[in-house]
Amino acid sequence: MEQKKSGRVVPQVTVVVLGNARLGKTTLAAAVSKVVHEKSPQAASLRSFADIANAPKQDYQGAQIAYAQVAYEAKGSRFTLIDCPSADDYRKLLVTGAVRPDGALLVVDAVDGVDEQAKQYLDLAHKAGIRPLVVVLNRAERLDQDGDEAILEFTAKQVGEVLHDYGFSTQDIPVVAASALKALEGDKDWSGRLQNLLDTIAETIPPAVEPDQFAFLLPIETAKAAPDTGFTVTGRVETGVVEKNGDVFVYGDRPQRIRARVAGIEIGGKPADTCRAGDSVTLLIHNVDESVIARGQCVGGYSWVEPVKKFTGSLYLYSAAEGGRTAPLPTGHQARFHIRTAEAAGTLTLATPATSVSPGQIAEVTVTLDREVLMDFNVPFTVHENGHTIAAGRIKTNPA
Known part of the structure; x- marks a missing residue:
């Protein structure tokens, strides 16, 4: 959901944090909150480890899913990290569509590399269509001796091979070493490296395309005849923009779309010349008869595929x-x-x-x-x- 700040729209980026709970993913979320808050209190609300770890279950169309949100601002965008306490919650979150991530942050142990649970998450993320991905090699504070750099390089190579096995393009996925625990404890070096990780996320995972940049689509909630004037439909615009007298199509209940025209627009009971994504509207539709249009169909632009x-x-x-x-x-x-x-x-x-x-x-x-x-x-x-x-x-x- 977009927010307004200083008269402009702040782009929103949702990132789901994937990884085994014992690898410090929740510690990482808490460290992000702390590091960003200390740098700029207005850019992030401080969230404790316990607060994130004990995220309450939330209802999504009947499914009970526990997840915490850690929000912060970086590079002109508003980022939200999504952290779940269990693997089951992650699966439900991604499969049901309770959250629509723009990308993912995969937490891997810097020494042990990719475990079986990480592979399961990668498989699920790929099937869910999540492509922008950043990998963090966490708990890297254990590698502070001469020669330990080779271990990081070996782990990074293993990560690349696993990513390739699960259908990801390794050329576009950065791998960053970090220590969430040390950053949370206030270590300046590791806090700086965590900030580098946040910069990498901002550069790799772009903001979601605003809904009004897609083709117009209005799922019909109600439909009824308007004597001598056409047909009225109501609903909430899902994507796109349409203007009064614009050409549209009616989709649903038949293989072919039906061409129509928007003769009038009302938003909040008042006439309007345009409606866009997020608006709850009433449209006056011409060039269709009563047998054509009904609840459950959609009014949309030309580019949508046939039902x-x-x-x-x-x-x-x-x-x-x-x-x-x-x-x-x-x-x-x-x-x-x-x-x-x-x-x-x-x-x-x-x-x-x-x-x-x-x-x-x-x-x-x-x-x-x-x-x-x-x-x-x-x-x-x-x-x-x-x-x-x-x-x-x-x-x-x-x-x-």
């Missing part, structure tokens, strides 16, 4: 404690699927060789719906059964 009935994705099945199922979900299960404002019946097929997924687990799935819905990569979806949300996930592809 489809089938997609693949990653899914987290809620545990019983989160209001989910008590029994495993079998492949071929039929349920209701919500994508943006659309709701459709569909069949869920698990990726082979899985035949079922147990509550609290993550699975790769293919979903076949009973009608066409506008989809896009990384758009969240939820699964419903008997009026309850039983799972949440992200769309990965739109198969032909």
Whole structure:
């Protein structure tokens, strides 16, 4: 969410911190807070290790996910580090789309190198579409003797090989040595090196593209006929900008889009000439009839792909404690699927060789719906059964 400062918009960058809890990732988040705060109290709020480590669980569409946020300003942008206390929380965070990271910071032990949990995180990050990545070789204070530089070089080489194995371009991923513990303790040398790490993050992970820079898209929440004037639709603009009298298309419920025109715009009950991402609006649509437009469809620009009935994705099945199922979900299960404002019946097929997924687990799935819905990569979806949300996930592809 963008913030305003001194009359300008401050770019936002969300970075998820990945790594084994014993490698000091939470210590790193606390050290960032301390180092930035001491340099400029206005640039970061001071967060203690205990405060970050004991992050409360937050509800995301029924899923309970514990994570802490450490915010700071650097290089003209507002950065937010996301730290989870457990591997399960990380998986739920990335699979459900509760947070949309712009990049990741992978914490690796400077001596021991990449462990199995780091490999799992890299696999998950790659599947979630996270590409800008910075690697920090933490606990490097143990390497302060002559010849220890060779150990760092060996670890960095191993990191590069693992990154390549999981589909990352190693040329674009910097590897930085640091000591979160020493920086947190106030050591000036390691505090300076931590600041170098923050500079590297700022140079490597760019701010997210502002939503109004994408093609216009309005998921329809309500739709009704306006006698003698056309058709009105309401909703919150997801991306892009549209002007009064601009050409648009209606997507959904059929394979082909339908051309239409925005004859009028209202924001907060007042006429407007333009609406953009984030605005809750009412649009007066011309050149469509009552049988064409309904809730769950989208009004958008030309560049969106045609709606489809089938997609693949990653899914987290809620545990019983989160209001989910008590029994495993079998492949071929039929349920209701919500994508943006659309709701459709569909069949869920698990990726082979899985035949079922147990509550609290993550699975790769293919979903076949009973009608066409506008989809896009990384758009969240939820699964419903008997009026309850039983799972949440992200769309990965739109198969032909």
